[in-house]
Amino acid sequence: MPRAGLDTDAVVAAAARLADADGFESLTLARIAAELGVRSPSLYAHVDGLDDVRRRLGARGAAELAETLSRAVEGRAGFDALHAVAHAYRDYARSHPGSYAASQRSRDLQDDPDADAANRAAVRVALAALRAYGLEGADAVHAVRMLRVALHGFATLETEGGFALALSPDETFEQLIELVDAGLRRRLES
Amino acid sequence: MPRAGLDTDAVVAAAARLADADGFESLTLARIAAELGVRSPSLYAHVDGLDDVRRRLGARGAAELAETLSRAVEGRAGFDALHAVAHAYRDYARSHPGSYAASQRSRDLQDDPDADAANRAAVRVALAALRAYGLEGADAVHAVRMLRVALHGFATLETEGGFALALSPDETFEQLIELVDAGLRRRLES
DNA sequence: TCACTCTTCCTAATGTGATTAGACAATTGC
């Protein structure tokens, strides 16, 4: 019985590979175990069942996303920062669809301190990216929410095949960024 | 063996009740059968398995949503129409979360003619609602996409518990509608 | 090196749910 040398991270990393390749919904302990060359019950030495894997995958995805956004916004401000954050968000969701889907399952993640920290970091980055729009207090939070709504809406529709093919999603995305920019700028100018 | 008097619609209606009450993901044939007072295999006389139920539920949800949007926009134009469509969309997603989730599973629905027709109807309604913004050709379609992105993003985040509680989602939603309005109006005025 | 302990992995078993096959009763059409 040679040991496989697994640990929790290896299990979650395998889960991420499978979820990103085949979709979050097709993630099963049986498939993770097969990917790692062990039997399903062996995974219970490292994780606490499928729900735990999903939670850890979501927290990992949220942390990766926050880190990606943080790097994207470094040294930028105003429309430039908004544009960079938006593209970083979309790129993460496209390149890691399973991890992204897991990171957005708020109900599963609501008591996870790692996911919490990552989400707070992401909000901080978004606030920073929007700083030049001069929003204060509650309005700044509403603005972050609206940005998140736009990016999450676009990412899920794109990832899950919601756009009919005829028209370029790239162009829609650029227009979406400009729409958010114009919408946030409105008050600044009025 | 008294007959239960089921048909396809009764099965899908039961599925809608369960999905709207307990979430799309918790929908199982076993639970639908229990709800209807029969054993799971009996459902196969009316539907073609769980995937078929999900598809039918999605098509039904898409049709209900399109109908709701259509009624909301009747007799309205400009911001008034946008506002009405947005609220109708949000209300449908909140009051029928399971049906709404099913209606947005594009992969499952892509070959379903009923869902197709409903989605085309919804696009037609959205184009009508935005007519006053004076968008032509591809830009009109991009605008419909952006509106859908905003509404779908908001609906999923709200429905799945994505908003931290501190700040009113209602206010975020009103600001979102105004942001879309301002973003679409921009070109009109420039 | 050896014994002890902890950990990791295994097999076996249980439970839930989807699905298929085949029996049989209720209904329908004549």
Add this chain to the structure above:
DNA sequence: GCAATTGTCTAATCACATTAGGAAGAGTGA
């Protein structure tokens, strides 16, 4: 009333999650 059809059932299989309990690898201290 009778035959055909239809709706429902039981029994069985399969996939997956999960638990229980056993055995072997790996580290530790003598």
